[in-house]
Amino acid sequence: MEVTKKPIRKFAIIGGGTAGWIAAATLGNIFRHTEVEIELIESEEIGVIGVGEATIPPLLMILESLGIDLVDFIKHTQASFKLGIQFEDWHTIGESYFHPFGNLGRPIDGHDFFQCWMKMQAEGDNTPLMAHSPESVLAARDKFFVPFEAKGTPLASTQYALHLDAGLAGQYLRKFAEQAGVNRTEGLVEAVNNAENGDIKSVTLKSGEQIEADFFIDCTGFRGLLIEQNLNTGYQDWSEYLPCNRAVTVLTESSGTTKPYTVAKAREAGWTWRIPLQHRTGNGYVFCDKYCSDEQAINTLLQAVDGKIIGEPRVIPFTTGIRNKAWNRNCLALGLAQGFLEPLESTAIHLVSKTLALFVRMFPTREYNDTLTDEFNRRVFADYAEIRDFLVLHYCTTAREDTPFWRWCKEMNIPDSLAQKLQFFKAQGGLIPGAEELFQPTSWYAVLNGMQVYPTSYNATVDALDVEKLKHSLDSGRQAIEACAQKQPSHDEFIQRFCAASPM
Numbered sequence: 001m002e003v004t005k006k007p008i009r010k011f012a013i014i015g016g017g018t019a020g021w022i023a024a025a026t027l028g029n030i031f032r033h034t035e036v037e038i039e040l041i042e043s044e045e046i047g048v049i050g051v052g053e054a055t056i057p058p059l060l061m062i063l064e065s066l067g068i069d070l071v072d073f074i075k076h077t078q079a080s081f082k083l084g085i086q087f088e089d090w091h092t093i094g095e096s097y098f099h100p101f102g103n104l105g106r107p108i109d110g111h112d113f114f115q116c117w118m119k120m121q122a123e124g125d126n127t128p129l130m131a132h133s134p135e136s137v138l139a140a141r142d143k144f145f146v147p148f149e150a151k152g153t154p155l156a157s158t159q160y161a162l163h164l165d166a167g168l169a170g171q172y173l174r175k176f177a178e179q180a181g182v183n184r185t186e187g188l189v190e191a192v193n194n195a196e197n198g199d200i201k202s203v204t205l206k207s208g209e210q211i212e213a214d215f216f217i218d219c220t221g222f223r224g225l226l227i228e229q230n231l232n233t234g235y236q237d238w239s240e241y242l243p244c245n246r247a248v249t250v251l252t253e254s255s256g257t258t259k260p261y262t263v264a265k266a267r268e269a270g271w272t273w274r275i276p277l278q279h280r281t282g283n284g285y286v287f288c289d290k291y292c293s294d295e296q297a298i299n300t301l302l303q304a305v306d307g308k309i310i311g312e313p314r315v316i317p318f319t320t321g322i323r324n325k326a327w328n329r330n331c332l333a334l335g336l337a338q339g340f341l342e343p344l345e346s347t348a349i350h351l352v353s354k355t356l357a358l359f360v361r362m363f364p365t366r367e368y369n370d371t372l373t374d375e376f377n378r379r380v381f382a383d384y385a386e387i388r389d390f391l392v393l394h395y396c397t398t399a400r401e402d403t404p405f406w407r408w409c410k411e412m413n414i415p416d417s418l419a420q421k422l423q424f425f426k427a428q429g430g431l432i433p434g435a436e437e438l439f440q441p442t443s444w445y446a447v448l449n450g451m452q453v454y455p456t457s458y459n460a461t462v463d464a465l466d467v468e469k470l471k472h473s474l475d476s477g478r479q480a481i482e483a484c485a486q487k488q489p490s491h492d493e494f495i496q497r498f499c500a501a502s503p504m
């Protein structure tokens with residue numbers, strides 16, 4: 001076996017937003033006691049985007065892998081808990097559904113739970129699917145559960161994520177990364193310089209200082225200073241499938257109960273989010289500028305929010321899509337520099353850490369090769385395409401025809417991969433998860449059911465089950481979740497008892 005001859009000696013991470021500091025924390029943690037140097041360069045003159053406050057469960061695994069204490073992180077980021085997303089008015093105005101994290105029921109005698117549930121619906125039972133989701137039952141009652149007491153109860157497999165203050169999370173990760181030995185340099189990168197072979201050799205700061213490295217991580221946000229402006233990597237624009245291209249955001253003071261979920265409410269030309277933290281609420285309206293002006297969007301958002309407004313509304317333009325190569329030469333693009341799929345299912349921060357985990361699995365030497373980068377880029381593309389299809393599902397299944405935006409969504413062209421999946425589901429209610437996919441069948445079932453997309457039949461193997469026994473199984477599972485959920489504290493009580501915020 002050949003021993004690595006040219007290990008990377010220095011990484012330069014350009015950009016100190018969430019992506020930059022997650023990269024710094026991850027690499028800093030890996031190379032904590034080694035000679036490998038990691039330098040992060042960021043510019044206060046430019047600042048960070050400052051949104052990205054809803055997360056999904058894999059975030060907890062990242063914190064754990066870094067050895068970060070979850071309660072400490074929650075206290076310092078003013079975080080609250082998230083059990084899923086409440087979608088309002090997406091199918092029809094006045095109707096809503098819940099997309100929970102975690103499982104829906106449990107297999108019965110080896111049969112897929114969703115098939116069993118469909119069989120019982122065909123038998124005339126009308127118990128909602130969400131009665132079998134612990135997250136959904138807790139969320140409907142504004143409750144959270146005590147994880148260390150859940151062992152052996154129907155809440156044991158309950159999944160959750162966090163709503164957090166993006167600015168405070170960045171500061172927390174910065175402290176962690178600096179303690180792990182990452183050097184931070186304040187400075188505006190004015191030029192990116194190439195070696196003769198076309199790789200990136202160094203960056204020049206406004207101060208005139210030149211910083212060299214073996215490998216560069218571009219975390220400069222939408223501008224893609226290295227990956228695009230220097231390496232001209234190109235961008236696949238996915239607006240034909242995900243047409244929202246602007247967001248207006250505003251913060252408000254907390255008011256009322258802290259909901260343990262994100263609210264995503266469909267509006268005339270897109271949707272608004274509400275993300276409750278311990279100390280304030282984040283609000284935004286994601287919209288398509290073909291159907292709505294900035295002024296209209298600001299008015300819609302300001303009318304929709306509860307609580308006193310903090311600061312001024314801010315408009316953020318974006319183009320949904322993905323860089324042609326996330327990894328090009330000796331440069332890896334992360335975060336918004338890599339791509340953006342709109343925030344509907346809160347997947348952007350997850351994609352940063354998933355890409356980093358893959359990078360670590362395929363870690364290069366100074367002599368990276370095309371086989372490695374091609375496979376890497378193929379996998380990152382597959383992650384984006386999978387999430388894109390899931391997001392499109394939320395729009396293309398609408399029954400709304402009340403505005404031009406929703407009429408467009410109802411008639412839109414969808415990616416072939418999504419069309420195939422929908423066809424397969426409609427035939428028999430089945431979905432087979434792909435390898436390493438983020439959204440497992442239960443997520444798809446939740447949205448399909450919420451958007452009233454029904455299969456024509458169920459899998460005939462469940463006819464082998466005794467109907468009475470099946471009914472009993474479903475009823476007892478549902479009642480056990482309900483009984484257990486009743487005993488849990490409210491979300492607000494839980495936070496006060498276990499993780500009320502403390503200053504940085």
Ligand code: FAD
Binds near residue numbers: 051055337
């Ligand atoms: P940025 O935060 O833009 O950071 C860029 C960094 O690069 C900054 O430090 C800047 O100073 C630096 N920089 C740029 N140019 C230079 C230069 N020339 N010299 C030196 N430094 C430079 N994600 C989620 O997971 N959940 C959500 O709920 C969510 N909501 C979102 C809502 C909206 C409207 C948008 C647009 C995004 C949302 N995201 C969400 C995505 C999330 O905000 C980003 O993925 C995350 O913040 C990472 O951003 P970033 O670090 O890539 O970029």
